[in-house]
Amino acid sequence: MSDPLAAPPVAIGIDFGGTSVKFGLVQAGRLTLRAESLSTLSYATGDLLLAAIMGAIDDLRARHPDVRAVGVGLPGIVDSRHGLVHHLTNVPGWVNVPLRDMVSRHTGLLTVIENDANAMTYAEWKYGAGRGRENVVCVTLGTGVGGGLILNGQLYRGSRLGAGEIGNMSIDYRGRPYEYGNFGALEAYVGNTHIAERARARYEAAGQTRSLLECLPVTLAEAALGGDEIARQLWDETGVMLGAALADVIWLLNPDAIVLGGGVALAGELLFEPMRRTIRERTSPVFHEALDVVPAALGSDAGLVGCGALAVDALLPVR
Amino acid sequence: MSDPLAAPPVAIGIDFGGTSVKFGLVQAGRLTLRAESLSTLSYATGDLLLAAIMGAIDDLRARHPDVRAVGVGLPGIVDSRHGLVHHLTNVPGWVNVPLRDMVSRHTGLLTVIENDANAMTYAEWKYGAGRGRENVVCVTLGTGVGGGLILNGQLYRGSRLGAGEIGNMSIDYRGRPYEYGNFGALEAYVGNTHIAERARARYEAAGQTRSLLECLPVTLAEAALGGDEIARQLWDETGVMLGAALADVIWLLNPDAIVLGGGVALAGELLFEPMRRTIRERTSPVFHEALDVVPAALGSDAGLVGCGALAVDALLPVR
Numbered sequence: 001m002s003d004p005l006a007a008p009p010v011a012i013g014i015d016f017g018g019t020s021v022k023f024g025l026v027q028a029g030r031l032t033l034r035a036e037s038l039s040t041l042s043y044a045t046g047d048l049l050l051a052a053i054m055g056a057i058d059d060l061r062a063r064h065p066d067v068r069a070v071g072v073g074l075p076g077i078v079d080s081r082h083g084l085v086h087h088l089t090n091v092p093g094w095v096n097v098p099l100r101d102m103v104s105r106h107t108g109l110l111t112v113i114e115n116d117a118n119a120m121t122y123a124e125w126k127y128g129a130g131r132g133r134e135n136v137v138c139v140t141l142g143t144g145v146g147g148g149l150i151l152n153g154q155l156y157r158g159s160r161l162g163a164g165e166i167g168n169m170s171i172d173y174r175g176r177p178y179e180y181g182n183f184g185a186l187e188a189y190v191g192n193t194h195i196a197e198r199a200r201a202r203y204e205a206a207g208q209t210r211s212l213l214e215c216l217p218v219t220l221a222e223a224a225l226g227g228d229e230i231a232r233q234l235w236d237e238t239g240v241m242l243g244a245a246l247a248d249v250i251w252l253l254n255p256d257a258i259v260l261g262g263g264v265a266l267a268g269e270l271l272f273e274p275m276r277r278t279i280r281e282r283t284s285p286v287f288h289e290a291l292d293v294v295p296a297a298l299g300s301d302a303g304l305v306g307c308g309a310l311a312v313d314a315l316l317p318v319r
Numbered sequence: 320m321s322d323p324l325a326a327p328p329v330a331i332g333i334d335f336g337g338t339s340v341k342f343g344l345v346q347a348g349r350l351t352l353r354a355e356s357l358s359t360l361s362y363a364t365g366d367l368l369l370a371a372i373m374g375a376i377d378d379l380r381a382r383h384p385d386v387r388a389v390g391v392g393l394p395g396i397v398d399s400r401h402g403l404v405h406h407l408t409n410v411p412g413w414v415n416v417p418l419r420d421m422v423s424r425h426t427g428l429l430t431v432i433e434n435d436a437n438a439m440t441y442a443e444w445k446y447g448a449g450r451g452r453e454n455v456v457c458v459t460l461g462t463g464v465g466g467g468l469i470l471n472g473q474l475y476r477g478s479r480l481g482a483g484e485i486g487n488m489s490i491d492y493r494g495r496p497y498e499y500g501n502f503g504a505l506e507a508y509v510g511n512t513h514i515a516e517r518a519r520a521r522y523e524a525a526g527q528t529r530s531l532l533e534c535l536p537v538t539l540a541e542a543a544l545g546g547d548e549i550a551r552q553l554w555d556e557t558g559v560m561l562g563a564a565l566a567d568v569i570w571l572l573n574p575d576a577i578v579l580g581g582g583v584a585l586a587g588e589l590l591f592e593p594m595r596r597t598i599r600e601r602t603s604p605v606f607h608e609a610l611d612v613v614p615a616a617l618g619s620d621a622g623l624v625g626c627g628a629l630a631v632d633a634l635l636p637v638r
Contacts, residue, residue, distance in 0.1 A: 077605065135478045149571075151470050158573025159454045160605050165570040170601070173490040173563035182566060182601045244492035247501060248567060251484040252468075254477025282489070282501045286396065286479050 009068045009315055012060055013308035014053065015116065016040075016074040016088070021049075023056055024301075025064060026071070026308020029127030031301045035060055046093040054106050061107065070103055070111040071311030073119035073303045077161055080114045086161075112311045117164055118155055119306030120296075121148025124259045126309055128297035135255040138296070139166055139246075141264035145187040151253070167191065171245050186245045190238050192217060192264060199234050206230060221267040235270040242271070243278025250283050250291065261296030268295070328387045328634055331379055332627035333372070335359075335393040335407070335435065340368075342375055343620075344383060345390075345627020348446035350620045354379055365412040373425050380426070389422055389430040390630030392438035392622050396480055399433045405480075431630045436483055437474055438625030439615075440467025443578045445628055447616035454574040457615070458485055458565075460583035464506040470572070486510065490564050505564045509557050511536060511583060518553050525549060540586040554589040561590070562597025569602050569610065580615030587614070 008028040015022040023035035038056060043049035061067050077086040083100025104111040114122070121130075121138035130136035136150040145167030149156040157163055167187030168180050175184020188194055199215035208230075213219075223231035246258060265271065276293050298305055327347040334341040342354040357375060362368035380386050396405040402419025423430040433441070440449075440457035449455035455469040464486030468475040476482055486506030487499050494503020507513055518534035527549075532538075542550035565577060584590065595612050617624055 133478075151475055152473060154471060156470055156572075159452075159575035160573055160609055162573040162603075162605055163571065165573075165606075168570040168602075169567040170563060171489070171492040173560065180603050182570065183563070241492065244489060244502070248488040249571060251487040251501065252482065252568060252571065253475075254479055254481040254484075256478035283487075284481075284499050286481055287484075290479055 007066075009312050010064065010066050011069040011071055011308040011311040012057060012067055013304035013306075013311070014057075014070065014072040015119070015303035015307060016072070016091075017303075018075075021053060021056075022304060023060060024304040024308070025060070025067070026305055026312070029123070029305060029309055031304055031308075033064070034304075040091060046091055046097070049091065050097075050102070054103070057103070057107055068109065069311035069315055070107060070109050071119070071307030071309070072099060072103065072111070072113045073116040073307040074099075074113065075116050078113055078115040078118075079161055080112065080118075080157070083111075083113055085113065110311065110314055112307075112314050114307065114310055115148075115157075115161065116303050117146045117148045118157065119310060120261065120298075120302040121150060121164070121259075121306070122155055122310055123298050123302040123306030124261070124296055125150045127305060128302065129259045129294045130257045133255075133257045135253065136257045136259060137166075137246075137249055137253065137255045138164075138259045138261070141190065141192075141242075141260060141262040143192040145191050149253070166245065166249065169245055169248065171241055171248075186241070189241045190245075190264065195220065195234070195238060195264065198237075199231070202230050202234060217264045217267060221270055224267075224270050232270070235267060236274045238264075239271045239274025240278045243275040244282060246275065246293070247279050247282035250279065250287050254287055256290060256292070258291065258293045259296050260293070261299070261302065265295055326385075328631050329383065329385050330388040330390055330627040330630040331376060331386055332623035332625075332630070333376075333389065333391040334438070334622035334626060335391070336622075337394075340372060340375075341623055342379060343623040343627070344379070344386070345624055345631070348442070348624060348628055350623055350627075352383070353623075365416070369416075369421070373422070376422070376426055387428065388630035388634055389426060389428050390438070390626030390628070391418060391422065391430070391432045392435040392626040393418075393432065394435050397432055397434040397437075398480055399431065399437075399476070402430075402432055404432065429630065429633055431626075431633050433626065433629055434467075434476075434480065435622050436465045436467045437476065438629060439580065439617075439621040440469060440483070440578075440625070441474055441629055442617050442621040442625030443580070443615055444469045446624060447621065448578045448613045449576045452574075452576045454572065455576045455578060456485075456565075456568055456572065456574045457483075457578045457580070460509065460511075460561075460579060460581040462511040464510050468572070485564065485568065488564055488567065490560055490567075505560070508560045509564075509583065514539065514553070514557060514583065517556075518550070521549050521553060536583045536586060540589055543586075543589050551589070554586060555593045557583075558590045558593025559597045562594040563601060565594065565612070566598050566601035569598065569606050573606055575609060575611070577610065577612045578615050579612070580618070580621065584614055 010027045013026045021038045025033040076088045085097045088094035100113045139147045147164040147166040170184040172184030178185035178188045196215040203210045329346045332345045340357040344352040395407045404416040407413035419432045458466045466483040466485040489503040491503030497504035497507045515534040522529045
């Protein structure tokens with residue numbers, strides 16, 4: 001039994017992004033300290049990056065001796081059970097790195113590692129928009145479209161740890177081929193750059209020249225809110241395509257919450273209204289009546305919070 | 320502790336089909352006795368049908384006093400946790416029937432009820448083609464296209480007990496509207512009658528008149544094996560469409576086995592070859608290399624075996 005009067009345990013959360021590694025302290029599902037981040041591009045090799053990460057952990061612990069665990073979230077294929085990073089997106093040379101044991105031996109602290117989408121999903125489920133639900137589908141909408149799943153009240157990773165690849169699900173089996181093999185993959189329609197390309201083409205067809213930068217979702221959302229009919233229609237189409245893909249997920253998994261985060265989700269009701277409408281139209285009432293389709297609550301902190309929460313929960317004798 | 324030398328417990332399995340209710344004895348995952356079935360059409364009301372079912376259970380127990388539990392599988396929405404049949408396909412008037420407690424009180428035996436697709440899935444996972452796997456997707460291919468899911472080594476039912484509706488997932492978000500709300504629903508392409516309709520139209524376009532009966536999958540499979548090029552091509556198309564839908568399920572769930580049963584699956588390699596090829600083409604190696612896509616092993620007994628197995632397993636103190 002732990003002392004009920006004791007403060008909730010503190011963990012270091014570490015979140016690998018595309019170009020930086022973020023550090024923070026996590027306690028009771030909240031980011032209590034945001035530490036300095038590292039730029040991955042500043043390190044010539046994976047070993048140098050690893051040494052810098054160990055140094056950053058040591059610094060944090062020196063200042064916060066109450067830290068009891070470390071949680072690391074990484075993009076790519078992460079074997080959380082065996083503590084191995086099979087393959088790390090954006091850091092060449094990190095193949096089959098036993099990161100969990102390396103950090104744990106260096107620090108003497110319990111360490112967990114997890115895929116970043118799963119860490120984000122865990123955070124939104126335990127402390128965010130999916131709180132209290134049994135079955136939650138989490139979707140990140142950015143340059144890539146990914147996701148994570150909480151099923152029967154636990155993180156679902158899949159047999160080869162690849163589950164949740166919503167962006168590679170197809171909405172049109174005769175659609176054009178996409179990068180990872182599928183035809184008509186959702187990401188090829190609603191990913192950041194694909195929305196921008198579609199917008200540029202639509203403006204061009206209407207005799208208006210725009211750069212790709214001017215067509216990125218954030219600008220497109222401003223334009224739609226300002227009354228631009230082309231932009232409004234593009235968001236409607238994007239919501240319909242996303243809603244159609246989510247309808248498939250709903251028929252298969254019958255979840256009680258779908259949580260959407262990432263830059264594209266910041267378009268808010270421009271995206272959520274047509275998405276919810278499409279879901280209602282394409283699923284039966286028993287599937288959509290008790291379903292909440294909501295924006296993520298933890299924003300860009302979700303990864304750090306999720307890693308920290310996973311580490312703290314691993315301290316418990318029974319999970 | 321149970322006596323390790325004792326015989327494995329025996330359960331009565333009861334399987335509601337479209338027009339009949341089947342009864343059997345199940346022991347150690349095998350159907351040890353197939354009893355007489357009841358025709359649902361012979362009973363004017365749901366109450367009379369229920370009385371006949373209780374009578375059939377009494378008969379079986381009188382002859383087999385070693386029966387220790389009862390498992391009932393039913394099409395429709397079944398709340399196995401609370402023992403309620405919310406809605407029973409094909410038996411009007413059965414709405415919110417507390418079937419589990421009714422049978423349990425009548426017999427004095429532990430009773431479980433389950434959706435029939437889930438019962439079939441449980442049987443194929445514990446004793447059939449999905450044995451020993453952690454994550455299994457089970458698909459039934461008949462007039463309807465349905466399914467069940469074993470995820471993280473347990474039956475996954477979804478928040479409103481509707482999970483596994485693979486036939487209502489879309490393969491074309493701009494496809495034609497289908498009965499239960501979705502557009503381009505898989506069942507509208509690969510369901511029994513839809514295959515037959517497509518075949519009839521294809522033969523007609525080639526100047527050959529066929530009845531719908533002559534175009535049913537079983538006949539179509541014989542024709543294809545006999546060298547009929549139209550039939551062969553229809554199976555190829557059906558396999559591609561089914562493979563495309565399964566590719567979506569694979570990207571989302573990353574299972575280690577997909578088990579396909581039902582009448583349409585009896586087409587065998589005519590269907591499985593193009594289906595497996597499509598899955599390989601449309602998913603990345605980490606998803607399909609360790610995946611088995613296999614025919615169901617228990618045939619039409621799967622429902623009975625699954626109900627019996629679920630009942631026996633409910634006898635165990637810890638599941």
